[in-house]
Amino acid sequence: MRGAIRIATLRGIPIRVHYSFLLVLPFLAWLFGLTLASGFGAERLRGHPLVWGVGLVACLFLSVLVHELAHSVYALRKGGQVSDITLLMIGGVSRITRMPEGARHEALMALAGPATSLVLGVLLMVGSVPLARAGAADVSFAVAYLGGLNVFLGLFNLLPAFPMDGGRVLRALLTGWLGRVRATQTAAFVGKGFALLFGLVGLFGLPGLWPAGNPILILIAVFVFMGAAGESREVLMQSLLSGLRVRELMTPRTSAVGAEDSVEEVDARLRAERRRALPVVEDGRVVGLVTRMAVRRVPEPRRAQVRAREVAQPVPELTPEASAWDALREMGQRQLPQLPVVQEGLLVGTLTQEDLVRGMQLRELEENRRDGPWGVGPRESHP
Known part of the structure; x- marks a missing residue:
């Protein structure tokens, strides 16, 4: 991925940070600091709210890295191949260049990330209780808040829409029925629908529930739409080329x-x-x-x-x-x-x-000709 800086290697997997993360870091630090100051009380925090915000952002993206590592470790154990992990402004991306064989393993690999986030979130929230009893109320509040963010991350990624993990689970469930290409196109279509919904809510809000003009939600909508389109295009290319020498x-x-x-x-x-x-x-x-x-x-x-x-x-x-x-x-x-x-x-x-x-163009023409004028027939080859 262009515009990404390599910062480490874990289990042979390069870890990169995209420049977009560096751009959004000050905004998220300010937002988290403001949340802590208003929720816990600025006068009760030991230190400036912005410092707490920076610490929370760093811990959140470490949580995202753990989420992505869960995907990658499962893929490697089941015979997959991982190119790298890149942290972006809205999360992380594991580039898995060879998926584990079988829809079941793909679904379990996709679920590994959200499950890890949910477990981590619950552990953090439970761990915040003894911190409060020990007199570290501000640390306890921050840890509980980080736990809530991890739970949200896990649940959000379970939405059945590409490029989120739930979209990969949906594709795995549909693959046996529709084939990999059409299953991907269906999951990508659902993903674009969610992206449109996020964009509309981000622009106009929901009366009484969500204020209008939310830039984070609009950015998420753009990334989800682009990710869904990119995944669909990549799988189509794979289908067209995998049978060619x-x-x-x-x-x-x-x-x-x-x-x-x-x-x-x-x-x-x-x-x-x-x-x-x-x-x-x-x-x-x-x-x-x-x-x-x-x-x-x-x-x-x-x-x-x-x-x-x-x-x-x-x-x-x-x-x-x-x-x-x-x-x-x-x-x-x-x-x-x-x-x-x-x-x-x-x-x-x-x-x-x-x-x-x-x-690819010749292969697509051949398959369209085989399908006939009604577009009925096999449209993919399985690697």
């Missing part, structure tokens, strides 16, 4: 640059061949990929001295029999415009983003 889409092109070629020579080749990237080979074997962006980062006066191997990005070994969906995921995670295709260590072609888009 790289050899069906790749361009059988073996043009490459040597590891000892200068960046100046690489630049000339990229321009002459109108390419966005070129494989780098050494002793006949691919050792990386050099992109136009990498070339531009080298100052022009130094391009004759810098070698291609110094600016080449490492690339995974992509064979002709690999899944086109796996290739797209690798490109997305590494932010590469193409990948070299190798067989027995030797370059046999390249696979570009354009090749994948063309493959």
